Amino acid sequence: MKKDKLEREIELLEDDDSLTISEKSKMIRELERDYWDAAEESAREAHDNEYNSW
Secondary structure: OOHHHHHHHHHHHHHOOOOOHHHHHHHHHHHHHHHHHHHHHHHHHHHHHHHHOO
16 A cells, blocks of 8 residues: 555545544554555565565
């Protein structure tokens, strides 16, 4: 997930009046965690690819 997509998803959640603040917070934390997990995995793969190309 790209950073701008994450920001759009968060904005949509914040604007959703059918959710409680607690539900919104939980969902936003999950989105952010998923984003950073994917970014970390991508960085790890890039490092491994660079290392293996030597």
